[in-house]
Amino acid sequence: MIDIIVMVLFGIGLFSFFSTTVGILRFPDFYSRMHAAGKGDVFSSVAMLLGLVVYHFHHPSLDGVLVAVKILMISLFIFLASPTATHAIISAGFNSGVVPWSRQKQEEGQQ
C-alpha cells in the first residue's frame, strides 16, 4: 500500500519534471521558459520529496520520523527559495531589457 503511494507521488513528480524540461526547451522566450522552470520545479521536487517521506512510514521509528521531518524541511526550504530565485532571475532579465516574445512580432519577423 505504502509502496503504491510512494510510486504514485514519485511518478507525478517525475512527470511534472518531464513537462518542466520540455517547457524549458520549447517555450519561445526567456519569460515563458521561466514560467515552466519556476512552477514545475517547486511542484515536482515537493511531490518527489513527499513520496520519499511516505516511504519512511514502512518501519515507524524515532529515527525514521526525524528523517521524514528533515525531508519535509528540505521541501519547505525549496518552497521558500524557489519563487525567490525565480523572481531574482526574471527581474535580472527585465532590468536588462529583454523584450517579451509576442506572436505579432514573430509574424512580422517572418514576413
Added chain:
Amino acid sequence: MHKLYSFLVLFSFWMLLSGKFDAFHLTLGVFSSLLVAFLSADLLFHDRGKSDSRRWRELRRFIAYLPWLGKEIVLSTVHVTYLALHPRMRELIEPQVMRFKTRITSEIGQVVFANSITLTPGTITIQEEGGEFIVHALNRKFADGLPGEMEERLLRVFGDEEQANG
C-alpha cells in the same frame, strides 16, 4: 524579546536536526542557538514594532491560507504541463507585462503576495517596489485575474483589522 523568540525557534530547529537528546548534545544546542540568536535575531524578526498578539494572529491565518496556495500550485503545474506538451503551444500563449498597485500595506504581506503570484498559474512577479507590482502573465485571462481573489485572502491575513473588515 525577539531574541528570546528566535532562540526558541532556533532551538526547536536544532532538536529536529540533531535527534540526539543526551545532555552533551543538548548543551551544544543551547549554546549554538544562543550564539545564532545573538548574531541574527534582527534578521529573523525584522519588524520589531509588531505586537505579539498580531504576530500570532498573522501566523495562524497564514497557515490557514496555505492549503489554498497548495491547490493553486497544483493547478499552475497542470497548466504549465498542458502548455508545454501542447503541440501548437505558440498559438495558446500571449505573453504580456502588466503593472498594478496593491492594497496590502505591510512589507511581509507584499512579499508573500509576490511569491504567491509567482507560484500561481500563468503569472510571475517581475518587480515589487512599495506596493507597485510588475507582473508577467502568459495569457490575457491570467493578467485580468490579478490582483483578484488572492489579494482578498492575503488582506485577511496581513491587513489591519479595520481594513479587513471594511
Added chain:
Amino acid sequence: MEMLLAKYNYWIYVTLMMIGLYAMIAKCNLMKKIIGMSIFQTAIIVFYVSMGAKKGATIPIIAHGHGAAHEAVRVADYVNPLPHVLMLTAIVVGVGTLGVALAIAMSIHEKYGTLEEDEILERQE
C-alpha cells in the same frame, strides 16, 4: 574488452583531466585557465575517491555508535576512508587557492586592462 569495461571510470577521469589540462595550456583567457585548473583538480579528486571505493561496501560511518565497541567491525563493509580525508581538505584548500588565483587575475586586470595572455605579454614589452 572486459578489461576495458571494468576500467571505464579511469578513462573518464583521464578525459576530465585532459579537458582541464587543455584549458590551462591552450586557452588564452586567464579566467578560463582558472576554470581549467579547477576541472583538473576535481578530476584528481574523483580519481582518489574512486580508489577508495569497494564493491558492496557502505559509507565510512560505523553504524552502532557508542557503547557497541565489542562488536567486530568488518573492514570489507566500509569504504576506504583515507582518500576521503585527503580529498576533503584538498577541496577546501582548493577554494583558498581559487581565491588567490582570482585575486591575482584581478590585479593583473587592474594593471594591464585585459585578461588575455597575449595582450598582457604585448603590453609588458
Added chain:
Amino acid sequence: MIWQFDLLILALGVLCALASISLKDLLSAAIVFGAYSFLMCLLWTEMGAVDVAFTEAAVGAGVSTVFFLAAVYHTTRTVKPRRRGRMLHKLVGLATAAGIGLLLLSATVDFPTWADPNSPASVYLSPYYITETIPMTAVPNIVTSVLADFRGFDTMFETSVIFVAGLAVLAILGSYGRRQRDYEPSPTGKDVAHQSPIVQAACRVFVPFMQLFALYVVAHGHHSPGGGFQGGVILGASFILVAISYDLRVMQRRLRERLAMLFAGLGVLIYSGIGAICLLLGGNFLDYSVLHTILPATSPIMARSHGMLGVEVGVAFTVMAIMVIIYVNVASHGKSDRGL
C-alpha cells in the same frame, strides 16, 4: 556504487566541463561550472564519500561560483575572439593533453579494476583506521577520526594553508587604508543598486537557519557527515548571503574585516593550542587522550572524542573567517566598501 548513476553523472560532468571551457562568455562559463560542481557532488555521494560530497556541496553551491562571479564583475566578461597565431598554441595544448592522457591510460592497465575490495589502496593502513576508530576514539564517523586525530598533524597544516591563502588575498588585493574608499556612482545612474524586498525577506529567513545548520554540522561531525570544514564553509556562505542580499557594509556591521582576521588566527591558535596543551600535560603533540586529566568526567577515549570537537571548532573558525575575507576582498576589489 550504482553503476547506472555513475556512468550518467560522469557523462554529464564531461559535457559540463567541455561547455564551461568553450563558452565565450565568462559569466556563463562560471554558471555552467556551478552545474559541474553539483554533478561532482552527486558522483562522490554515489561512490560513498559522503564527507567529500558534503564539502563539495557547501563549497560549490555556496562559495566558489560566487567568487567567480565577483571576479568577473570586477574584470571583464568577454573572451576576445582569437587572432592569428593561436593555432600553434592550441595544437601544443592538444598534443600535451593527449600525450599525458595516453600515458595515463597506458598506466591504467596495471590498475586494479574499479571498486575492487582488494586493491592495494584498500588493504594497506586503512583497515587499521576502520577497525580501531571505535575502540580508540569512540567516534563512529571514520573520516572525522582520521581527519582530526590519527592524521591531526596533517589537518593542522591544511588549516594553516587556508589561513595563508586568506593572507595572500589580503596582500594581493590589499585593503587596510592603502586605497581610499570611494563610492563610485553605479553605471546606471541609480545609487547603490539594492536587491528587491522579496529577496531580502527570503534571505532574512534563510540566514539564521543556515548559521544554525552550520553549527549543527560542526557539532555532529562525529556521528554523521560533516565537521569543521563543511560547517565553516556554510557559516561563511551565510555571511556572504547577507552581503549579497543587502550590502557589503551591512555584513561588515556583523563581522568586521579585522574581527574576521582575528577569528582566522584564533582558529589556527585553537588547533595548535589544543596540541600544545597535550604537550604540556605530558603526552605527544595533538595526543588528545591526555586531556582527560583536565576535562571533568572523561575517560582517555572520550577525551579524544572531545579533543576532536575542539579541533573542529578551530577549523570552522578559520575556514569561516577566510571565506568571508576572500569574498570581501574579491567582491570589492580590496576596497571593502560596496561589493558585488
Added chain:
Amino acid sequence: MDNFFIVGGVVLLVLMLLTLYRAIIGPTAIDRLMAVNVIGTKTTVLLIIIGMLFNWVDMFVDIALAYALLNFIVTIATSRYFQHHKNLSPIGFGIRHRKEGARK
C-alpha cells in the same frame, strides 16, 4: 522498491541532461542560470534517492539540506551582477545575440 528508485533516479538524470542542453546553448546568461537552478533543485532529490539506495538516509539528508539552503546564493549573486551590468550577452548590445548562443 530499490529497482524503482534506481529507474527513477536514471530518469531524473536523463531529464537533467535535457535541462543541461538549455544550460549549454543559452542563448543568454540568465537562461543558463535558470537551467542550472533547476538542476540544483533536482540534485537535492537525487541525493536523497542515493541515500535510500544505500539504506541509510540519515547520513545523506544533511547534504541535501545543505543544498536546499545554499542553492540560491548563486542565483541571487547573478541577479546582483545584472543590477550593475545591464547587458545580457557580452558581444554587441542586442537582447539576444545568436552568435554567442550558437557556439557550444
